[in-house]
Amino acid sequence: MTPSPIHKALSIVKKCGARFLVMGGQACVxxxxxxxxxxxxxxxxxxPANVRAMLRALHELRTRQIYVPEFDAAKL
Numbered sequence: 593m594t595p596s597p598i599h600k601a602l603s604i605v606k607k608c609g610a611r612f613l614v615m616g617g618q619a620c621v622x623x624x625x626x627x628x629x630x631x632x633x634x635x636x637x638x639x640p641a642n643v644r645a646m647l648r649a650l651h652e653l654r655t656r657q658i659y660v661p662e663f664d665a666a667k668l
């Protein structure tokens with residue numbers, strides 16, 4: 593069985609120690625709704641330590657930048 597990419601992403605973000613809140617369609621799925629969503633929307637704390645944890649997670653997930661401006665606490 594192929595592991596869910598959403599589950600993998602959440603596991604890595606959690607492992608890296610980032611504080612986050614799941615939003616959007618995936619939040620509905622977690623609460624039992626019959627939604628189908630292929631994206632993952634997270635709200636994160638913007639303190640420097642949490643931003644560094646999220647950057648570690650993004651690096652481990654081998655993401656590519658599609659956001660502007662750069663992802664850092666000063667711009668958030």
